[in-house]
Amino acid sequence: MSNDAAFVEFQRVQKSYDGEILVVKDLNLSLPKGEFLTMLGPSGSGKTTCLMMLAGFETATHGEIMLDGRPINNIPPHKRGIGMVFQNYALFPHMTVAENLSFPLEVRKIGKSEREEKVKRALDMVQMGAFGSRRPAQLSGGQQQRIALARALVFEPELVLMDEPLGALDKQLREHMQFEITRLAHELGITTVYVTHDQTEALTMSDRVAVFDDGRIQQLAPPDLLYEEPENSFVAQFIGENNTLEGVVKSIDGDSCVVTLDDGSEIDAKPVNVSAAGERTKVSIRPERVEFNKDRLHADAHTLKATVKEFIYMGDVFRFRLSVAGNDDFIIKTRNAPDAVRLSPGQEVEIGWLAHDCRALDA
Amino acid sequence: MTDATQSGPMLAADGTPLKKSLARSLRRRKLRALALIAPLLLFVLLSFVIPIVSMLFRSVENGIVAETLPLTVVELKNWDAESGELPDEALYAAFTKDMVVAIDEKTHTRLGSRLNYEQTGMSSMFRRSGRQIKKLDPETDGPFKDKLIDIHDGWGDIETWRTIKTHAVPITNGYFLNAIDMRRTPEGAQAQPEDKQILIKLFGRTLMMSLIITASCILLAYPVSYLLATLPMRVSNLLMILVLLPFWTSLLVRTSAWKVMLQQQGVINETLVWLGLVADDARLVIINNQFGTIIAMTHILLPFMILPMYSVMQTIPPSYTRAAKSMGATNWTTFWRIYFPQSIPGIGAGSILVFILAIGYYITPEIVGGTKGVFISNRIAYHISSSLNWGLAAALGTILLAVVLLLYWCYDKIVGIDNVKLG
Ligand SMILES: Nc1ncnc2c1ncn2[C@@H]1O[C@H](COP(=O)(O)OP(=O)(O)OP(=O)(O)O)[C@@H](O)[C@H]1O
Numbered sequence A: 001m002s003n004d005a006a007f008v009e010f011q012r013v014q015k016s017y018d019g020e021i022l023v024v025k026d027l028n029l030s031l032p033k034g035e036f037l038t039m040l041g042p043s044g045s046g047k048t049t050c051l052m053m054l055a056g057f058e059t060a061t062h063g064e065i066m067l068d069g070r071p072i073n074n075i076p077p078h079k080r081g082i083g084m085v086f087q088n089y090a091l092f093p094h095m096t097v098a099e100n101l102s103f104p105l106e107v108r109k110i111g112k113s114e115r116e117e118k119v120k121r122a123l124d125m126v127q128m129g130a131f132g133s134r135r136p137a138q139l140s141g142g143q144q145q146r147i148a149l150a151r152a153l154v155f156e157p158e159l160v161l162m163d164e165p166l167g168a169l170d171k172q173l174r175e176h177m178q179f180e181i182t183r184l185a186h187e188l189g190i191t192t193v194y195v196t197h198d199q200t201e202a203l204t205m206s207d208r209v210a211v212f213d214d215g216r217i218q219q220l221a222p223p224d225l226l227y228e229e230p231e232n233s234f235v236a237q238f239i240g241e242n243n244t245l246e247g248v249v250k251s252i253d254g255d256s257c258v259v260t261l262d263d264g265s266e267i268d269a270k271p272v273n274v275s276a277a278g279e280r281t282k283v284s285i286r287p288e289r290v291e292f293n294k295d296r297l298h299a300d301a302h303t304l305k306a307t308v309k310e311f312i313y314m315g316d317v318f319r320f321r322l323s324v325a326g327n328d329d330f331i332i333k334t335r336n337a338p339d340a341v342r343l344s345p346g347q348e349v350e351i352g353w354l355a356h357d358c359r360a361l362d363a
Numbered sequence B: 001m002t003d004a005t006q007s008g009p010m011l012a013a014d015g016t017p018l019k020k021s022l023a024r025s026l027r028r029r030k031l032r033a034l035a036l037i038a039p040l041l042l043f044v045l046l047s048f049v050i051p052i053v054s055m056l057f058r059s060v061e062n063g064i065v066a067e068t069l070p071l072t073v074v075e076l077k078n079w080d081a082e083s084g085e086l087p088d089e090a091l092y093a094a095f096t097k098d099m100v101v102a103i104d105e106k107t108h109t110r111l112g113s114r115l116n117y118e119q120t121g122m123s124s125m126f127r128r129s130g131r132q133i134k135k136l137d138p139e140t141d142g143p144f145k146d147k148l149i150d151i152h153d154g155w156g157d158i159e160t161w162r163t164i165k166t167h168a169v170p171i172t173n174g175y176f177l178n179a180i181d182m183r184r185t186p187e188g189a190q191a192q193p194e195d196k197q198i199l200i201k202l203f204g205r206t207l208m209m210s211l212i213i214t215a216s217c218i219l220l221a222y223p224v225s226y227l228l229a230t231l232p233m234r235v236s237n238l239l240m241i242l243v244l245l246p247f248w249t250s251l252l253v254r255t256s257a258w259k260v261m262l263q264q265q266g267v268i269n270e271t272l273v274w275l276g277l278v279a280d281d282a283r284l285v286i287i288n289n290q291f292g293t294i295i296a297m298t299h300i301l302l303p304f305m306i307l308p309m310y311s312v313m314q315t316i317p318p319s320y321t322r323a324a325k326s327m328g329a330t331n332w333t334t335f336w337r338i339y340f341p342q343s344i345p346g347i348g349a350g351s352i353l354v355f356i357l358a359i360g361y362y363i364t365p366e367i368v369g370g371t372k373g374v375f376i377s378n379r380i381a382y383h384i385s386s387s388l389n390w391g392l393a394a395a396l397g398t399i400l401l402a403v404v405l406l407l408y409w410c411y412d413k414i415v416g417i418d419n420v421k422l423g
């Protein structure tokens, strides 16, 4: 899918609006042609700012942004050839849907017949062929969304930027559109930068996800790696459900280590962000990787005593809230299988996990 | 519906039919709402509807001749104005009878003034004859024809009687004919003499200058509104204060300030002469003419253009222009194809406001307009306060109102009144 040369590249980019606070701090990012990259992060982490710099509506305070090997900072926005889907759609209210779509073609001085054909094809692509003569105000939110998408794609840009395009849609439509967008992006081979703060959206749609926080990329990885192998405790907390226990590294042995928790009990973990005994650490374990069936653990695995606080029936899974080593919000999930055990509140259990499922991260 | 069994109409809790009790509760609510707006309604009625209706009425009402000279009017019906002969003795007798009563009630001078609008000299004729006609006894002193002609030879002029006959009708189109430079004669409507034809020209000038003022307001207000809508809050607030500042000074002061600026010994001329751009003996004449009126009124009406424009532009999100640019449009295309069309409702609202204000403007043209730069409203004011020809003033006002309504209608047809937004 990707040839190795970077299509879009941020080199040591910094951005400050007011000269006092850096909104984007030292951003390095490169994505090959055809990749679907999602920027994910909490509100105010600088995602939109990055997108605006790439589109040319903000200039980087420092650093270089390259598009297809050329520095982009000095090209005016209208010459960059970047399709953009705005958070609020930004469909021109005084034009019909078809006029909206033909606008980017008109400014490119494409002939009338070709224009009409392209508009029709773009409308069909988002299954809105019958709506060409309507005004944006006469469309539902989801339909407007699809038109915005078609408009960003109709002039066949090589790069498309989307800023929380599905933010306003209901769950069902949103899932449908997620599928639609990824399908189109892959079919047309478009390089896409997608911004969201919905982690499910990020995980399901992207080739790679860049997790933003505090103006930096905390981790840039494919969704599965991001979920299973978070590199720091922010990412571990931010992506999916996660249990955190705090303690001190007791000993490290290759790719497993023993951590002494604050209440004195010991557990096995995989050292990720720790390098020596004595360092403080947060260990992170996913709820579905916790075992309370001793048979499935190593004979010499460490286990913890836990008290069941709550049982929540969620249909396909059971969810338990436990008190473990002073943490009252320790979550366990098990699949609702025929042999699944239902723990009841007040019950004492012993829990453990495989060392490589539990990651010792930065404190 | 008559039998109230189970299948009958729905009943409210107290047994009355539901529809009835619903209607009653709705009526009570409506009455309360009406009571709340009653003072305003009354105010609007008294201060807006009634004056307009009375103006419309005054522009055609003409009872004065028939009321003051009831017997004469009856006799005049028998007189043929085309005959070229004076009326007979019967009419003079009737006239004397009427006049004696009128002089007693002191209404004959009012009639004189009224007829003076139609034929100059009538006013003094009525006033002067009054004293002597008073001495006549309508029962015994006849015949009156020669006596009256002795008193004032105007009574022996056929024109006098023709004028009285022409304007004896209680509802007249005379004022409207006057308003469009025509007059009512026994032979029907005719054009006024050349030298009296000024009103149509004045209407045309008023419309033309209002259009020029509206256009220059658009040109000046658009960039300012754009800045107001796009600059950061702090700067735009300051700018807004500057725009509103003129509102806080009296209209009279502002207009007078223009007088200081524009007159021949004024600031602008002095500066130009000092710079050597204009010779001392060729100072620009930029006041007491149309130019002065246009400059001063554009300045005074500018805020009425800026405010609606600004409030519309403020609602245009910057993401539209960004979207257009990201699709490859240049700055100009973005402005012309995306921004401008969305700002049109503001232009429309501002233009209607400024144009309608301008067309009826009075103070500023009066002060800086001289004779060439006055508007029709100055003429109306003249007829109301100086010549006291209220009927003509009312007819002019009615025509002005009709013109505004007509233009409004045209605007609605062409642009669509739904496209006008004040925010
Ligand atoms: N025009 C601006 N002027 C000054 N500060 C700004 C401006 N735009 C954004 N910021 C600041 O920059 C930071 C990052 O903003 P940005 O819009 O990039 O966040 P984001 O990651 O897109 O957040 P969200 O998910 O809420 O959209 C925020 O702290 C914001 O206050």
Ligand SMILES: [Mg+2]
Binding pocket: A047, A048, A049
């Ligand atoms: Mg954002």
